[in-house]
Amino acid sequence: MLTIATWNVNSITARLPRVLEWLEENSPDILLLQELKTTEDKFPRLEFSALGYTAAVFGQKAWNGVAILSKHKIKNIKTGLPGDASDEQARYIEATVEGIRVASVYLPNGNPVGSEKFNIKLKWMDRLHNHIQSLLKIEQPFALGGDYNIIPEDRDCHDPQLWKGDALFRPESRQKFRTLLNLGLTDAFRVNNDEAHQYTFWGYQGGAWQSNSGIRIDHFLLSPQAADLLYDCFIDTVPRGKDKASDHTPLILKLRKVQKFAINAL
DNA sequence: ATGGTGGTTCTACCA
Numbered sequence: 001m002l003t004i005a006t007w008n009v010n011s012i013t014a015r016l017p018r019v020l021e022w023l024e025e026n027s028p029d030i031l032l033l034q035e036l037k038t039t040e041d042k043f044p045r046l047e048f049s050a051l052g053y054t055a056a057v058f059g060q061k062a063w064n065g066v067a068i069l070s071k072h073k074i075k076n077i078k079t080g081l082p083g084d085a086s087d088e089q090a091r092y093i094e095a096t097v098e099g100i101r102v103a104s105v106y107l108p109n110g111n112p113v114g115s116e117k118f119n120i121k122l123k124w125m126d127r128l129h130n131h132i133q134s135l136l137k138i139e140q141p142f143a144l145g146g147d148y149n150i151i152p153e154d155r156d157c158h159d160p161q162l163w164k165g166d167a168l169f170r171p172e173s174r175q176k177f178r179t180l181l182n183l184g185l186t187d188a189f190r191v192n193n194d195e196a197h198q199y200t201f202w203g204y205q206g207g208a209w210q211s212n213s214g215i216r217i218d219h220f221l222l223s224p225q226a227a228d229l230l231y232d233c234f235i236d237t238v239p240r241g242k243d244k245a246s247d248h249t250p251l252i253l254k255l256r257k258v259q260k261f262a263i264n265a266l
Numbered sequence: 267a268t269g270g271t272g273g274t275t276c277t278a279c280c281a
Contacts, residue, residue, distance in 0.1 A: 010272075010273065010281080011272090011273055011274075013273090013274090014272085014273065014274090035273090035281085037273065037274065038274095061274090062273085062274050062275070062279090062280090063273095063274080063279090063280070063281095109280080109281060111280095111281080149281095203270090203271075203272095203281080204270085204271035204272050204281095205269085205270040205271050205272090206269090206270055206271085207270095208271095247271090247272080247281080
């Protein structure tokens with residue numbers, strides 16, 4: 001079994017003790033991180049290597065930042081989403097581990113709706129769509145995990161009326177997310193879980209965690225070849241209840257191992 | 267209730 005987790009940590013500097021204790025308790029093969037809010041040279045590599053993890057990091061001062069932590073060798077690292085040379089935001093990193101192409105994705109938030117930020121979100125989704133189209137041509141297993149800043153359906157939030165004007169919930173955003181899935185990707189969490197109100201994010205404001213007013217915006221999207229390896233995908237809500245918690249909690253994916261003869265194809 | 271909370275950085279911006 002290969003365990004891959006994704007977690008928007010809202011500053012790896014502020015969250016380091018929480019992330020280290022979670023790795024010690026859960027020991028995933030791979031952890032995809034978003035919102036590092038720091039540069040590559042300030043990323044705490046030593047602390048992670050003490051637990052057996054190496055890191056591929058795409059950082060940025062103060063905002064964004066994504067990384068791939070792995071117990072296994074990280075190969076063929078690519079940073080940045082293709083399609084816009086002027087985009088300097090650190091929101092995408094991709095690599096191969098144990099025969100699986102994995103990516104850590106931090107999709108733009110897009111609020112407020114009607115601003116340039118909303119257009120940037122939609123354009124970023126178009127670029128992700130194009131990139132996934134090219135990834136699919138390889139016909140190999142890939143798992144793209146991260147904070148997509150998309151609430152896919154009404155059942156993925158506490159109160160649709162409260163979210164209807166938000167960039168995470170707008171029809172334009174959700175339509176583009178569905179269009180991604182319609183390329184042939186699988187929302188891993190929904191394969192074995194049809195329940196409403198399954199959340200990965202609860203804001204810091206207004207006691208959202210205490211009243212379970214959350215949203216499901218962190219996702220694993222799987223290629224057909226990866227979906228065939230799916231064993232389980234579930235949310236670990238424990239970290240959100242701790243002191244000094246991130247506003248997101250980890251989403252965990254378990255895949256059966258890729259057969260050895262197929263491993264070098266990527 | 268046009269607030270609320272938290273992170274980065276230092277004055278607003280972002281989520």
